[in-house]
Amino acid sequence: MHYNFRLFWRTFYRSFFASKNTPARLTRKRIIFLALFYLVWPIGSLIHWFCFFLDDILFPAYKNQPIEKPLFILGNLRSGSTFLHRLLSRDSDTFTSLTTWDIYLTPSVTQKKLTQLVARIDNKLGGHLHRALHAFDRATLGKIKIHQISFFQPEEDENIHLHIWDGYFVTFLFPFMDEFPDYQHFDVALSPEQKRRIMSFYKSMLQRHMYATGKKYFVAKNPAFSPKIETLAEFFPDARIIYLARNPLDMFPSTVSWINYARRQFTDPEEKWLYIDEILEMTQHWYRHPLQYLDTHPSPRHLVMKYDELIQRPEAVLRAFFEQFGYPDKPGLDVIVDEAVKETLSFRSDHVYSYEEMGFTREQIIELYADIFERFNFDKREDEVARVEVTQISAMD
Numbered sequence: 452m453h454y455n456f457r458l459f460w461r462t463f464y465r466s467f468f469a470s471k472n473t474p475a476r477l478t479r480k481r482i483i484f485l486a487l488f489y490l491v492w493p494i495g496s497l498i499h500w501f502c503f504f505l506d507d508i509l510f511p512a513y514k515n516q517p518i519e520k521p522l523f524i525l526g527n528l529r530s531g532s533t534f535l536h537r538l539l540s541r542d543s544d545t546f547t548s549l550t551t552w553d554i555y556l557t558p559s560v561t562q563k564k565l566t567q568l569v570a571r572i573d574n575k576l577g578g579h580l581h582r583a584l585h586a587f588d589r590a591t592l593g594k595i596k597i598h599q600i601s602f603f604q605p606e607e608d609e610n611i612h613l614h615i616w617d618g619y620f621v622t623f624l625f626p627f628m629d630e631f632p633d634y635q636h637f638d639v640a641l642s643p644e645q646k647r648r649i650m651s652f653y654k655s656m657l658q659r660h661m662y663a664t665g666k667k668y669f670v671a672k673n674p675a676f677s678p679k680i681e682t683l684a685e686f687f688p689d690a691r692i693i694y695l696a697r698n699p700l701d702m703f704p705s706t707v708s709w710i711n712y713a714r715r716q717f718t719d720p721e722e723k724w725l726y727i728d729e730i731l732e733m734t735q736h737w738y739r740h741p742l743q744y745l746d747t748h749p750s751p752r753h754l755v756m757k758y759d760e761l762i763q764r765p766e767a768v769l770r771a772f773f774e775q776f777g778y779p780d781k782p783g784l785d786v787i788v789d790e791a792v793k794e795t796l797s798f799r800s801d802h803v804y805s806y807e808e809m810g811f812t813r814e815q816i817i818e819l820y821a822d823i824f825e826r827f828n829f830d831k832r833e834d835e836v837a838r839v840e841v842t843q844i845s846a847m848d
Contacts, residue, residue, distance in 0.1 A: 513560050531761050535672065637678040680744045694741055699823055
């Protein structure tokens with residue numbers, strides 16, 4: 452496995468010696484984050500990589516672990532992928548995913564096996580450790596208002612690439628965009644060798660997880676995989692792909708808000724809305740590139756779906772693609788959907804955004820994404836009077 456030491460060094464150097472006049476300028480907040488990060492992350496990385504080494508010695512069979520009918524949920528950010536991912540993950544008899552715990556604390560087979568052993572012992576002793584961990588989870592990650600985040604909830608496994616320091620989500624911690632490969636245009640911008648290194652690592656992480664858990668079908672929600680759909684299909688020829696499309700009038704301002712909110716957790720920029728040009732170009736590509744691929748590679752293993760369709764009738768949508776993709780019918784699916792919707796609606800962020808505040812009008816957004824509005828017949832809301840459109844981030848994004 453390959454670690455991008457050059458990029459790790461460059462982000463370190465820029466953070467401490469060349470961050471002036473960048474969003475990651477050295478304020479008190481940023482210095483505290485950097486001190487904690489470089490105290491904890493390198494030690495954690497050494498532990499993880501030692502455990503990866505142990506995997507090859509203790510559990511070499513993971514390398515032959517098949518990944519049957521994996522399901523990948525793609526689309527732009529803020530397009531309903533989290534909702535669908537969490538909904539499917541409630542069917543734990545059918546699907547498994549990488550949780551935040553899996554991604555950051557136990558990415559190796561060795562660590563997962565140790566965790567399973569500790570969990571069995573704790574269960575026999577009354578579950579005190581289990582309750583303590585969940586209390587800690589609620590007091591820490593439970594306070595984050597991007598979407599419902601928990602050590603024990605499925606999360607976007609693009610994050611797993613932090614372990615090789617070679618993926619788009621590194622930019623949330625170190626937003627020096629001129630230092631990074633063009634992950635936002637993965638298929639068309641990266642070299643074949645770099646694409647192979649990144650995706651080989653990702654596949655090995657899925658194999659480790661499936662081997663350690665004994666589950667049958669893997670489901671991942673990865674908007675950041677939209678620009679790598681060709682490479683994804685190459686590495687997972689048995690993949691099922693759902694592409695979710697949301698009205699750009701909702702998706703674009705929500706994405707600008709989400710990325711700014713996420714990066715602001717680790718930086719302290721002066722401006723409120725940053726990265727506009729990056730996000731505008733990225734979101735256009737994340738519509739057009741995967742849709743072009745799906746159009747030119749028609750298959751019953753692919754499904755393009757509108758966000759509104761998923762939100763309005765989630766049970767019917769699930770039953771339809773379970774049958775289409777060859778997943779077993781799930782008794783009690785209506786109960787699972789009902790519980791998921793209730794839980795999702797109970798989460799409300801205190802985060803609001805306005806696309807006019809970001810410098811855009813409704814007409815500009817419609818023009819920038821004209822082909823997307825035409826393809827999906829999205830509502831252009833022409834009856835709206837000119838006003839500030841303020842929207843609260845929903846967990847269904």
